Amino acid sequence: MTLAAATQLGAPGLETVGLTMRFGAFTALEDVSLRVAPGTVHALLGENGAGKSTLVKCVMGVQRPSAGQIMVGGREVEIGSPRDAHALGLGMVYQHFTLVPSLNAAENLVIARADAPSVIDWGKEREALEAFMDRMPFRAPLETPVGRLAAGERQRLEILKQLYLGRRFLILDEPTSVLTQAEADEALGYIRALAAEGRITVLMITHKFREVDAFCDEVTVLRRGRHAGGGRAADLSHEAMAEMMIGAPPARPPARTGRTPGAAALSVEGVRARDRSGLKSIDISALEVRAGEIVGIAGISGNGQMELVEALAGQRPKEAGRVAVMGAPFGATRGEASAHGVRWLPEEPLRNACAPGMSVAENVAFRAFDEGGRFWLSPSRLRRAAEPLVKAFNVKCASIDAPISTLSGGNVQRAALARELTGDVRLLICANPCFGLDFGAAGEIRARIAAARDAGAAVLLISEDLDEILDLADRVLVMSEGRIAYEAAAAAADRAEIGRRMAGKH
Amino acid sequence: MSGEELGLWGVPLAILAGAIRVSTPFLFVALGECLTERSGRINLGLEGTLIFGAMTAYAVAYETGSPWLGVGAAAFAGAGFGLVHGAICGLRGVNDIAIGIALMLLGMGLAFFFGKAYVQPVAPQLPAVPLGFWSDIPQVRAALEVNALFILGAILAVVMAWMFRATRAGLIVRVVGDGAEPARALGVDPLRVRTLATMAGGALSGVGGAHLSLYYPGSWNEGISSGQGLMAVALVIFARWSPVNCFWAALLFGGAGALGPALQSVGVTEGRHLFGAAPYLLTLGLLIAASSPARSLAGAPAALGFNR
Numbered sequence: 001m002t003l004a005a006a007t008q009l010g011a012p013g014l015e016t017v018g019l020t021m022r023f024g025a026f027t028a029l030e031d032v033s034l035r036v037a038p039g040t041v042h043a044l045l046g047e048n049g050a051g052k053s054t055l056v057k058c059v060m061g062v063q064r065p066s067a068g069q070i071m072v073g074g075r076e077v078e079i080g081s082p083r084d085a086h087a088l089g090l091g092m093v094y095q096h097f098t099l100v101p102s103l104n105a106a107e108n109l110v111i112a113r114a115d116a117p118s119v120i121d122w123g124k125e126r127e128a129l130e131a132f133m134d135r136m137p138f139r140a141p142l143e144t145p146v147g148r149l150a151a152g153e154r155q156r157l158e159i160l161k162q163l164y165l166g167r168r169f170l171i172l173d174e175p176t177s178v179l180t181q182a183e184a185d186e187a188l189g190y191i192r193a194l195a196a197e198g199r200i201t202v203l204m205i206t207h208k209f210r211e212v213d214a215f216c217d218e219v220t221v222l223r224r225g226r227h228a229g230g231g232r233a234a235d236l237s238h239e240a241m242a243e244m245m246i247g248a249p250p251a252r253p254p255a256r257t258g259r260t261p262g263a264a265a266l267s268v269e270g271v272r273a274r275d276r277s278g279l280k281s282i283d284i285s286a287l288e289v290r291a292g293e294i295v296g297i298a299g300i301s302g303n304g305q306m307e308l309v310e311a312l313a314g315q316r317p318k319e320a321g322r323v324a325v326m327g328a329p330f331g332a333t334r335g336e337a338s339a340h341g342v343r344w345l346p347e348e349p350l351r352n353a354c355a356p357g358m359s360v361a362e363n364v365a366f367r368a369f370d371e372g373g374r375f376w377l378s379p380s381r382l383r384r385a386a387e388p389l390v391k392a393f394n395v396k397c398a399s400i401d402a403p404i405s406t407l408s409g410g411n412v413q414r415a416a417l418a419r420e421l422t423g424d425v426r427l428l429i430c431a432n433p434c435f436g437l438d439f440g441a442a443g444e445i446r447a448r449i450a451a452a453r454d455a456g457a458a459v460l461l462i463s464e465d466l467d468e469i470l471d472l473a474d475r476v477l478v479m480s481e482g483r484i485a486y487e488a489a490a491a492a493a494d495r496a497e498i499g500r501r502m503a504g505k506h
Numbered sequence: 507m508s509g510e511e512l513g514l515w516g517v518p519l520a521i522l523a524g525a526i527r528v529s530t531p532f533l534f535v536a537l538g539e540c541l542t543e544r545s546g547r548i549n550l551g552l553e554g555t556l557i558f559g560a561m562t563a564y565a566v567a568y569e570t571g572s573p574w575l576g577v578g579a580a581a582f583a584g585a586g587f588g589l590v591h592g593a594i595c596g597l598r599g600v601n602d603i604a605i606g607i608a609l610m611l612l613g614m615g616l617a618f619f620f621g622k623a624y625v626q627p628v629a630p631q632l633p634a635v636p637l638g639f640w641s642d643i644p645q646v647r648a649a650l651e652v653n654a655l656f657i658l659g660a661i662l663a664v665v666m667a668w669m670f671r672a673t674r675a676g677l678i679v680r681v682v683g684d685g686a687e688p689a690r691a692l693g694v695d696p697l698r699v700r701t702l703a704t705m706a707g708g709a710l711s712g713v714g715g716a717h718l719s720l721y722y723p724g725s726w727n728e729g730i731s732s733g734q735g736l737m738a739v740a741l742v743i744f745a746r747w748s749p750v751n752c753f754w755a756a757l758l759f760g761g762a763g764a765l766g767p768a769l770q771s772v773g774v775t776e777g778r779h780l781f782g783a784a785p786y787l788l789t790l791g792l793l794i795a796a797s798s799p800a801r802s803l804a805g806a807p808a809a810l811g812f813n814r
Binding site: 082083094098099100101102103107110111112114116117118119120121122 | 671672673674675677678680681683684685687688691692693805807808
């Protein structure tokens with residue numbers, strides 16, 4: 001098959017031939033050949049550590065490949081730095097936003113230009129930006145500080161920025177990981193349309209098969225640094241792709257038990273609290289989680305979910321309302337939490353649930369180290385208690401005496417879960433437990449949360465990943481603008497309706 | 507109306523005049539700190555820079571006979587302190603607040619050491635602009651005798667606000683203040699920008715010091731600053747990192763500092779020391795009022811130490 005070098009509108013194709021990247025004795029990428037036809041959306045699948053980001057870094061000139069060639073627009077090119085990549089029209093949209101939060105969109109776009117003028121004539125620039133936005137299929141507000149935009153708007157702006165800078169080959173690194181499904185569909189729809197028009201060529205790193213089906217033309221799968229398979233997206237089933245990714249048939253999500261839930265473990269009445277900015281507030285009129293059920297709260301990030309978690313955990317003062325656990329008023333003290341078996345798994349556990357500089361064993365012991373009111377701690381006793389837990393929860397670490405900050409994200413999450421799910425667990429509150437984890441790790445964490453529910457614990461699961469909530473939860477709630485906007489049993493939950501409620505439409 | 511009939515009106519007039527006089531060092535240090543903090547660094551050493559600037563300005567003005575050369579020398583010395591702060595903070599694992607405190611003590615120590623010889627001599631003073639020429643009342647004329655540095659500072663506040671909004675350099679300082687990562691993504695070296703911003707901030711503080719020794723109080727001695735350099739840090743937080751707000755905040759602090767002398771001038775001597783403490787009480791009060799456990803400070807550069 002011969003490839004056209006570029007579309008008529010100038011979007012180039014890209015090809016890697018035998019790309020290899022070695023770091024000392026470790027081979028991150030081995031003989032990977034991949035071909036992205038101009039004007040298409042190409043999915044790059046693979047587990048964490050499969051070599052996706054290494055491949056992308058080589059293409060973007062962040063790293064020099066040990067061997068192999070890169071061809072852009074049909075010609076072999078030497079990409080020594082990101083600057084070279086940009087000059088070739090290659091641009092990257094990172095998973096974590098690179099827009100500057102305190103600058104508004106117009107400032108972000110202008111300052112990103114290599115030829116940004118030293119004195120900016122805002123009148124002229126605004127006019128040019130408006131004209132640019134008019135040519136695009138979607139727009140973004142120019143005057144609002146980016147930090148105040150919703151995640152979907154920011155993602156759109158990231159893409160607009162690449163186009164504004166004249167990039168015609170875009171690499172998107174999990175572009176939808178911070179978006180709701182509706183936002184993701186919208187953004188990817190635009191990307192797909194731009195590609196179909198021949199304006200851009202896209203290489204998209206993703207974990208989500210649904211997006212591959214709906215928006216991608218072709219697929220390449222990497223596993224352990226090697227090309228593990230690929231083909232036309234339409235020809236590949238989910239099972240086939242998953243098998244290419246993990247090398248074995250995927251584990252099934254845990255089935256629901258179908259038991260009726262027990263007594264109310266957590267009840268929240270009329271809780272009001274200010275949010276981080278102090279400008280908005282959350283207002284939860286009623287929320288109940290019963291023993292043996294998982295209640296999932298879906299929502300776009302920044303709609304008060306984290307404030308709710310903080311208010312429950314006593315990290316955020318409540319202005320009004322009542323929180324009760326097992327029928328008793330709950331003030332989130334350590335004593336109350338241990339008396340009622342209340343456990344937490346906050347988001348970003350390394351920051352919010354661990355002491356990063358302390359050892360794995362010490363971190364795992366935080367719930368139980370002072371049981372029995374002892375004054376002197378015995379490090380060997382802590383280590384003896386931690387060892388079986390670390391093993392049981394499959395925490396991979398060089399040593400349990402290593403600082404927990406040296407562990408990978410999945411292993412920190414497992415270590416935090418090991419602590420929180422040990423002992424008498426009657427209420428578990430977790431927020432985005434699988435954020436940033438790969439397939440295998442996420443599946444395992446979800447199975448453990450489901451197992452806790454099956455053992456009779458009440459679980460409140462707050463997640464921005466709607467799939468996760470629909471997979472796990474027995475009851476689905478949607479939070480929007482600080483309020484509960486929707487509630488349904490999981491079996492009766494309607495994806496489209498949930499999406500509308502998340503977006504604040506009624 | 508003659509001067510004697512001014513009566514109680516003398517108090518606000520004296521406060522205004524005092525505010526303009528006293529606020530100038532606040533203004534310069536605050537603008538310098540504002541610039542430094544917008545780039546994501548805190549320089550607590552500005553108190554030392556201020557005192558060293560005061561000494562340098564006085565010494566150079568005395569030796570050369572030109573107060574403006576003294577101001578230039580103070581700015582240069584201040585930039586030097588900024589460079590040291592910026593360069594040390596560029597090393598791995600160095601805390602900018604700790605370095606700032608060390609430099610504050612170093613600046614004061616060096617100023618006292620080199621300044622011993624200049625306690626007695628009298629240096630030429632900076633000129634004042636008579637903005638009260640339209641009035642017949644001598645008190646009004648005296649009150650509106652505005653020093654040139656104050657006017658310069660006021661212009662500078664507006665220029666700095668414009669710079670943050672509409673120049674490449676200003677936007678880049680704001681980008682760096684939001685974090686090193688976004689800056690690197692733009693191909694900007696955050697270390698360089700922060701060092702330059704700290705140098706510029708130091709230079710402005712040096713000029714603030716020159717005002718102390720060359721205009722008001724207008725002499726060099728070891729007690730010349732009463733913590734203006736430190737209070738300016740609080741002032742920047744209160745001003746929400748906006749240069750124009752820094753100007754108003756500096757006037758407010760200056761006014762608080764002038765409260766005691768103004769009341770004294772109309773014969774209120776009761777609680778003189780209490781009024782003398784007004785600026786410090788104001789600092790404390792404003793910091794409490796401006797902070798809240800439940801929300802983060804709006805407008806604070808994200809890379810600043812206390813937001814990390």
